[in-house]
Amino acid sequence: MSRLVFFCGHAGTGKTSLARRLLPQLMRATGEPFCLLDKDTLYGHYSAAVMGVLTGDPNDRDSPLYLKHLRDPEYRSLIDTARDNLALGISALIVAPLSREVRDRRLFDRAWLGVSNDVSIRIVWVHVPEDVARSRIVARNNPNDAYKLAHWDEYRQRRFVPDSHASRDLLMFDNQSPDPRAYDDLLRAIHGGS
Template identity: 70%
Template sequence: MKHLLFFCGHAGAGKTTLARRLFKPLMRATGEPFCLLDKDTVYGAYSAAAIGALTGDPHDRDSPLFLSRLRDPEYRSLIDTAAENLALGVSVVVVAPLTREVRERRLFDRAWLGIGDDVAIRVVWVQVSEDVARERIVARGDPNDAYKLAHWEQYRQRLFVPDDALAADFVIVDNGAPSPESDADLLARLLAPSRLT
C-alpha cells in the first residue's frame, strides 16, 4: 500500500518542520520509499520569478494577483507531481497550506488527485494559535511573509479552523509544543487504517 500524506495548515504552524521530523520514522515504519514535496521548495524560485515579473516584487505571494492567477496552477502541478511519484511506486509527503482544498475536501477526491484505490490518504491539519503563528512568522524573517505581515488584518480573514465535520476526517495536530511523545502518537495515527482510504 502506497501512502499520500498531506501536511496542511496556515503559515507559521510548523508544517514543514513536523513533516521533516516524521519523514525517516515514516520510511522505517512502512519499509517504503517516500518522496517529500514541499511547495516552497518545489515552486518557490519559480513563483518568485513569475510574480516578480508581474509586479516587480518577487515576494508578493499573498497578494490578490498571486492568489487569483498563480496559486491554483502551482497547487495543481504539486498534486500532479505527487500522483506521478505514486504511479511509480513511491509514497509521497506533501507540505503546503492547501486551505482551499481542505475546505472543499478535494484531498480525498481520488479523481482530482489522479490516484487509485491502492493509495492510503491521510490529511494532517497542523495548527497553532494565531499569536504563536505570527510570532513564528516574524522570527523566521522570510521575505515571502512581508505581504501577510503588512496586511495582517486582511490575511487573518483567510484563517480558519476545520469545523467538526471536516475535523472528523483529518488528523488534527496542535503544534504549539511538539514532543517526542506527540510525534510517536501522530506516526501511529498516520499509519492506522482509515474509513476513508
C-alpha cells in the same frame, strides 16, 4: 501500498519542520520509499520570477494577483508530481497550506486527486493559535511573508481551524508545544491502517 500524506495548515504552524521530523520515522515504520514535495521548494524560484515580472515584488505570495493566477496551478502541479511518484510505487508526502482544498474536502476526492483506491490518503492539519503563528512568521524573517505581515488583517480572515464537520477525517495536530508522545501518536495515525 502507496501512501499520499499531506501536511497542511496556515503559515507559521510548523508544517515543514513537522514533516521533516516525521518523514525518516515514517519510512522506517512502513519500509516504503517516500518523496518529500514541499510547495515552497518546488515552486519558490518560479513564483519569485513570475511575481517579480508582474508586480516587481518577487517575494509576493499572498496578494490577490498571486492568489488568483499562481496559487491553484502550483497546487495542481504539486499533486500531479505526487501522482507521478505514486504511479512509480513511491509514496509522497506533500507540504503546503492547501487550506481551500481542506475546507472543500477536495483532498479526500480520489477523482480530483487522480489516485486509485489502492493509495492510502492521510491529511494532517497542523495548527497553532494565531498569535503564535504570527510571532513565528516574524521570527523566521522570510521575505515571502512581508505581504502577509503588511496585510495581516486581510490574511487572518483566510485563517481557520477546521470545524468538527471539516475535521472528521483529518489528523489534527496542535503544534504549539506538543508532548513528545504526540509525535509518536501522529506517526501511528499516519501509517496505521489504510
